[in-house]
Amino acid sequence: MLFNSYPFIFVFLPAVLLGYFAANRLGPTAPVIWLALASLVFYSFSNWPFVALLLASIAFNYVIGWLLISRNLREGRRFAVLVAGVAGDLLTLGVFKYAGFVLSNIDTLFSTSFAVNILLPVGISFYTFTQIAFLVDAYRGKVAHYALPHYALFVTYFPHLIAGPILHHRDMIPQFESNDSKRPNPRLILYGLIIFGIGLFKKTGLADGIQPLVALAFHQASPSFDQAWIGALAYTFQLYFDFSGYSDMAIGISLMFGIFLPLNFNSPYKATSIIDFWRRWHMTLSQFLRDYLYIPLGGNRHGSLLRYTNLMITMLLGGLWHGAAWTFVIWGALHGLYLCINHAWINYGPPIPARLQRPAGVAAFLLTFLAVVVAWVFFRADSLASALSLLSRMADPGQIVFGRTEMVQGLLIAVYAAIAWFAPNTQEITGYDHKNRLVGENIGPWQVRPLLLYGGAAAFAFGVLGIQQHSEFIYFRF
């Protein structure tokens, strides 16, 4: 079931919301069980063959977590249990997500004729990562024992289950345990609706609206210079509005239940460096990779060379997390390289004189955006060959069409760029503060209540009007 569908907005969500608050009369655990069951129903609508896999994964990790938290095992055994748990998770992910990729590469190298075609369970990357974090923290002694319903809800919670944000148990489970969130709060419901409406409009109005232009670059054998750039930029904005729209919707839905989800985006295309970009793009994934991969690898604690090596490993695996294809590996490698260059520049680059700070800032912003667009070409392309072909078109200004159609398309791209670069983001508009569990406060004087209220209503209405028959989110396939 998609967030951007009539059945979800007008049937599923209201019914689950009403049931959640009604169940509170039966005791504090009842709403948690209701929400976990509703999440399984949500998942089963489009992925029923994999509900058993999801439940098995929850059971497996809960048992491993219980062994680590509640049993007084010796250190060696605890470590062995952790390794078994993480290996089990990675093995499952590997079989479903990477087996086909590995075998096809072996086939290419050795002509083995081995091939498998395994369906990818939706959301497996997300729910596997959240549970690995839980196991590692349980091993580190940072986790108290959680009740099974709360743990199951933490994994299955439908606003995030399919495409994140990647949740952290220490952030979520205390909220599920709190009684405050189980009573209806009209204010949180209102702000949840406004945030959901903004996200829905981003998806159905903006991302779906620019989608046809992407084909100019990626579905055409030989685009011209301008068509290649229009297509690459269109994908750059489509991906942002699609994924950040989904994340806004997830945050808005969750807020209606009184649960604050972490932010996933903070105007990433306003970044003035790649380091800055990764603090703004898919923030929960960046935090996960930092805490559970980069730092355990040694982070920056063992000298420059190892730091750069760790950065490259982290970003390569981050790329591979997105999908089993060499294009994602190259995308990750490019970002790893960008980050290494960025860190090297900070450490060894010349200081910028005060009078050049502003132009240098503009240059850094443009260079960052350009680097990100180039990397997105690999992210989107069907193969390395087509990515390189498109990049060669983007580097060949000798072939330009720039007719009336391309001018209008360029105008449309400019409007999207203006929104991404200059418009306030959702949390700035609504005053959403995940850390302090606040919303609608500390907002600017221009966000007077009627404007926010009716602007949010308009976003919601236009978002609903923009719903197409079937428009999946790009990140569903990861």
Added chain:
Amino acid sequence: MNSPLKDLLRFFVASVLIMLAAAALNFTVDPLQIFRASRQFTAVYSPDSRLQNAGLIRSQTFDTLFMGTSLAIHFRQSDIDRILGVKSLKLSMTGSSSREQVFVLDAAMARKPRRVIWEVDDWVFHDTPDIDANTYLPADLYRGGPKGIASYLFSGEMARVSVWIAAQSIPAFKPILKSLTSETLLKFPISDVDDINTLQAGEDVGARYNAARAMAAYRYITDPARRKYLLDDTDYDMKVRVFERDAIGLIKSHPDVTFDIYLPPYSILQWLALRETSPETLTSVDEFSAYLCRRLMDFPNVRLFDFRAIKEVTHDLNNYSDVIHHSPDIDLKVLQWLAQGKYRVDRARPTEYLDQLKAQVEAYRLVSEGQDALTDDFGQGGASR
């Protein structure tokens, strides 16, 4: 009632009012002409024929339907009318399956046409999901039920088109809006029904249809990395089942309508590609063709035309943009053959033209598949007999 509850109520009321306003605008302007033919506002049309056809079958006057895939997409209704002496409505849909074609034709049958001209490819008869699961064709809108009408009225995209059309009725805005009208901003950039999915005026036909392009397409589809796609077409039983369900089902249920069915003139390279890369597919296609020809002879309301063995067309690669798609010049020839009754399949010898085609395919030889051999009977094709 406290303030947050009041705000919540205001939010819902404002949202509903905006949606109702959009619906009212769509009803008034009616971009697809579902409720009425355009009079007060400028009529505009979309190249998305799966969507546009839903309006055309309601708003246009016709006595003849014209259906097919991309091979029948560039025909002009004015040419069909002029050459065949009919009042036609073109409903061809690029990449359409027989299920889609029959669904649209069936919806148009409510307007009581006398004749259907139907371009038929063997590959349209394959298993496809139910029409309601088809995300590209708004089945409910064709049916005209409440769900379809609601999806039309409460469509933001339609509202954008409505605003655009309504704004064009203001003389001061018309020039700037006209210059900005393109498929990028508006799904309805066509102002004349005769121009829907035809080649644009000034388009270089020679650059689009030539032997070099046809040969490039041949090399592309016969590349070892892609030739497996040609193997997808070997399920004879499935094709027969789908053909009986869709084509025969429609023909049987409309005995008072004349069906002029024609098998289009693909380039010889299409058959050569099958022969060279997947002979089993070629055999299956031939067998299905034979079945189709014989079966259609059972119906007195069917006239079958087989243009696949017309050598002067199919062997001249300059007529093609790839291995199957022919130029607008051939469109006109097709209409003339239909008007003259040429290449009509004889009920006594239903596979006569098919047998000719099979002989041609068997005998055809490429001079060389290398670049050096781009010299032949037709100047630059890379192929000859």
